[in-house]
Structures are given as C-alpha cells and as structure tokens.
Amino acid sequence: MKVVQLTSDKKKIEVVLTPALLPLYDVENSIVVVIDIFRATSSMCYGIENGAEAIIPVSQVEECIAYSEKGYLIAAERNGEVVEGFDFGNSPFSYTAEKVAGKTVVLTTTNGTHAIHLSRQAKKIAIGSFLNLSSLSNWLREQNENVLLVCAGWKNKVNLEDTVFAGAVVDKLRNDEHYKIDDSAIAAADLWSLAKDNLGAYLAKTSHSERLKKLGIEEDIAFCLNIDITSAIPVLDGEKLVKF
C-alpha cells in the first residue's frame, strides 16, 4: 500500500540557474549538485569513473602550480591551449584510465570552482554531467533530501547547456510524488524536453557554443553530451572530489 505523505514532508528540487542566485536558497538543508557541462563537471565524472583517486578543483592556474610540488597531476588551459609545464588541459579526453587511474588531479575551472565554493554549507556536494545522469538521479532519490541543482553558468550568467542538464535531472525525479519542484525546475525540464532528441543541435544555437567552437574543441563538446557512459558519483570530501 502506498503511503500518502503530507505536503510538509515533501522534499524540494530547485534549479539555481546561476551561482549568483545561490544566496536565495536553503543551501544548508540541501544536497547540491554542481553542473558545468562544458567541460569541468564532465571531465570530473569521467576522471573519477576512470579511477582517479581524487580531483581537486581550483580557480587559478597559479594555485595549480603549488599543487604540482606535491606530485599531483595538474591540468590547466588558457584560450584552449595546455599551459606550458602542465600535464594536460581540461579536455575530458585527458581523464582516461591510462592517464589518471590511482592519481590525484588538480583541475582549473573558474565557473565550476566558484559554484562549489559558494555551496560549501550544503549537506553534500555532488558533481553532475550527462555522463552520469541516471546514476546521479538514482543516487539523489535514495538520499531523500532537498536537492539544489546549481548551474555554474558563465560569469554568473545563465547558460543553456547547464540549464538543460538540470532539467534532465528534474525530469528523472519529477514523477516521484514526494518531490516538490519550483518554477526554475519546471522551466529547465521543459527545455530538456525540447532538447533531448537532439542535444547537439539544440545546444549549437547558444552563444557559448560559438565561443567553444572558436577554441577548436568540438570533439570535447560532443563527448560531454554522451548520456550515461559513467556511473560514479563524484562528491566533495574536504577540498577533494572523490568517488561516493
């Protein structure tokens, strides 16, 4: 027999469309999922899946350098090129088992690190991307907590790829009647419904996509739109992302 829950027992799923809006939400009583589809959180999911012991997200190339002295792999790009002296850039193709298994990688990502930093007070911080969509959604359902899907965006503005992914997660969870969803989540899920049959074509019209094309990373972008090719859930433990 199905137990009917009272409204007050419902958990919330809310989409925070940019980190600038995070102060409006109850971060302390939520699990935060950080989303930075092109390319930070996709690379993190792929790296943790492929056996990286940990991934440390930092915002500045200079911070990376300090870590290299500890023997960590360091990844940094500027204008689409690997920074001289670094092990690799931010392409998900750098996070294969061959390269990262058993290692700790320090990754530079401005928008992603910003979103993680602002979410510090959350009950848990997890990392989402199309790569781990289903396993992330199942894991969230098991946690039975309020969920904040935090889009890293672009310099605090909204971007379509992070929003559409947030909508994909909402879509996975929304039929579960113990969740209550807000207007941002409805909007994101509706955008996902328009995008899902041809994600690449849908996202090709964004301005961000134009910018990424100029960087010559079309293959990275296509890779980041692969759905459910990983199952690991990276979660934050101190300063490090590790496998849950």
Place this chain on the structure above:
Amino acid sequence: MKVVQLTSDKKKIEVVLTPALLPLYDVENSIVVVIDIFRATSSMCYGIENGAEAIIPVSQVEECIAYSEKGYLIAAERNGEVVEGFDFGNSPFSYTAEKVAGKTVVLTTTNGTHAIHLSRQAKKIAIGSFLNLSSLSNWLREQNENVLLVCAGWKNKVNLEDTVFAGAVVDKLRNDEHYKIDDSAIAAADLWSLAKDNLGAYLAKTSHSERLKKLGIEEDIAFCLNIDITSAIPVLDGEKLVKF
C-alpha cells in the same frame, strides 16, 4: 537593397530572469522592459490604455497613504483584500476608463517596484505585459537600442509567467537579423513556444499560480493572459509611468 550590418552594430536582446541578476548587465546602454505579469505590469498597461494620466508604482502601503493626501487614487492589497481606506486593489479590473481616466493612480507592487528601482540608470524604462505585446515589440524595434527584458520574478527568484512573456517579446524580435540574443533569451523564447498555444494551461502548473488561486483571483489571472488588447506603452518619466 538590404544593408548588411557588421556584427559590432548588432543590438542585444537579453532576458534578465530576476532582478537579482541585473548588476551583471549593461543597464545604462539599454532600454529596460519591466515585466510583472501577475498583476502589476498588466494593470499598468490597462490603466494607461484607459486614460490614466499617470501611474506611480511604490513598494509599501505606507507610501501610498502619503500620496492620497495629494488627491491621487490609491490602490493597495494585502492577502488579496483591498486595504481599508484605499480606493481599490491591484486587480486589472480596477483600471477601467470609468475609474482611472484623467487620474493619477498610486499602485503598490513589491516585485515590480524593486525591478523598476534597480533599472533607474537605463536609457528608458518601459512596461510590458501580454496586453501590449505586439505594440511593445514594434516600439522596441523602432528604438533600435539594446533591450533588457527584466522579469520582476518573485522575491528575486525566477517565475515562469514573467519568463514566458519575455520569451514572447524575444520571439517577435528574433527574426530581425540586427539583434543578437543571449542564452536566457533563447531559453525564454523556447518556453514561449511551448506555452503559447494554451498559455493558461501552461502556467497553471506553476507554484505561483497555486498561490494566486488561493487568493481567489483566477479572473485577474485569466485577464492578464489576454494578448494584444491594448496598444499604449507605459514609460517611466521621473517617478511616474505615463503614455509614451
């Protein structure tokens, strides 16, 4: 012969999904359209269309009272009821020609006033609603300026009705190749494409709509979704909204 414009000549159309994001945009070099569909900007459009000399938006009931001594009509509601001693509430049905022609009305609206206040530095501030959609869009095209469509939202969070209306304006202007649109504008226009064939049903699923239903103002809501029943463009002149 069509003149081909350089990219740098393109004007921008951006959707500011909540006033909290306004600091990220170039307000000074833009025309701002303030959007608060349920019900402030709908009532403003209707009142100006119906011959109100001016409408003064304020955020507090107490400010309204000070204006009543100047002989202005004052409109204020709390919890869906007209405040005692006030001429009427915020229902658009209070803004008929019979009631407002030739008069100045002071209207309380928290979210709408907040959005207008934050937009003070704009080249012009205009008021948008479904009631004046086409005339507003045509007017914007004639102005040939950057456009910021500012959704008043709900306590700085995103709401669906303001977003969908912003999308309707984007949809009217987007085929004009001298505009460049951002990701928020793409998202809003796509939501409009899902909503436009049955706006009432689409918006019925929002949480805001639930709240408004409890206030017993379903008729107001249905009225605010009438498209193109007015043609006046309310614009801000000092503290007053007047007909452009």
